[in-house]
């Protein structure tokens with residue numbers, strides 16, 4: 001009888017779990033081992049229940065439009081658990097004032113004239129610079145360019161610094177003048193090239209878009225019991241598979257057609273026919289440090305952020321603006337970068353009569369803020385919040401979550417570098433696959449999509 005093959009998945013975050021789940025479904029005759037460093041699965045997904053509040057220490061939701069996350073939830077039969085964000089006005093904090101994000105803008109790109117022209121966030125010069133996009137025509141396409149370069153050319157510096165940069169930083173926590181357009185928002189370049197302008201193109205497309213924004217409903221989904229519930233359900237589905245917790249993979253050797261996976265303090269290494277590496281790239285680099293080309297990973301830098309969830313009684317806060325939260329304009333003196341009024345955006349997370357606020361710190365150049373004590377972070381966050389709301393009682397409790405080197409930066413040339421590296425891996429490390437936040441998208445759906453793609457690649461190798 002032919003020996004069963006084994007896939008070893010390293011890292012039990014959402015990418016590793018998704019890969020394990022779909023591999024089990026698609027290749028029932030394959031053995032699967034999932035190895036995780038921590039004593040729990042989920043990686044950056046980490047929901048905490050406290051005094052009736054549901055607090056997400058990491059991601060809090062996913063974009064519905066990127067269908068892989070919703071599909072996974074449905075494949076697990078959890079669609080009744082889905083909840084959509086409440087919509088409401090979002091703001092930009094600039095010069096101690098909250099300015100409404102102009103209605104009808106998409107990732108800060110103004111698509112509706114009236115609200116944009118009325119906006120208090122920009123000067124007339126700033127507005128005119130942005131509107132010139134309409135008459136500029138498409139740009140010459142280079143190999144890759146930074147997100148900042150692209151948007152500054154199209155819409156001018158003011159709209160970029162005051163609106164687009166803070167919105168994009170909410171996803172990538174980085175400097176948009178270094179981020180690769182190709183790796184993060186290739187669709188905006190496509191639109192510009194196809195329609196001869198960004199505003200023109202996006203307006204045309206939004207007319208044909210019958211989806212969420214047209215219905216004025218939220219674009220994000222989460223699970224009522226917290227995203228950890230998705231992790232727990234995946235763990236339940238994988239209970240017949242081998243899952244090793246508290247297990248650090250230290251290095252991997254290649255032996256003929258197989259790989260030998262060494263785990264700290266485990267006497268017996270594990271043999272694998274296929275390897276799915278979902279660890280952060282810096283860890284993957286170390287695991288394969290005997291291969292010189294793997295050191296190319298060091299070109300991918302990661303930034304650090306922290307967030308603090310603050311729970312209050314309702315009467316502790318006066319004049320909380322009517323909306324769902326704000327991001328902070330760049331080049332200003334605040335330490336906070338974004339704030340969500342979680343009880344409004346996600347009412348299911350907060351008991352009646354209470355307020356839950358989640359605030360981020362750690363913009364580029366201010367990353368050492370995450371090394372401060374919980375109390376210091378709380379106090380600098382409250383100081384910034386006091387500029388726009390009256391907080392007259394201390395929070396009931398706070399939860400500070402630090403995420404060191406957690407946000408991989410896809411800088412200009414990322415996709416090319418990744419291709420070169422994967423070509424070398426194909427040559428020297430066949431049947432080893434990379435997936436996860438370090439490579440082709442940081443959002444949960446992007447991670448799941450990469451995991452599914454690896455499963456398909458393993459499947460096609462098995463069927464050849």
Ligand code: FAD
Nearest residue numbers: 011013014015037043044058059060249436437442443444
């Ligand atoms: P990880 O979750 O990092 O998993 C990797 C796993 O590998 C970890 O569990 C780790 O312990 C394990 N590991 C490390 N070293 C070893 C080793 N040597 N041996 C074995 N295991 C090892 N995305 C969204 O879509 N929506 C959001 O709202 C959102 N918010 C975010 C907020 C924050 C604060 C952060 C940090 C990210 C957010 N993201 C969000 C992005 C998203 O959460 C991540 O990109 C995604 O969860 C990464 O999943 P992953 O499985 O690729 O990596």
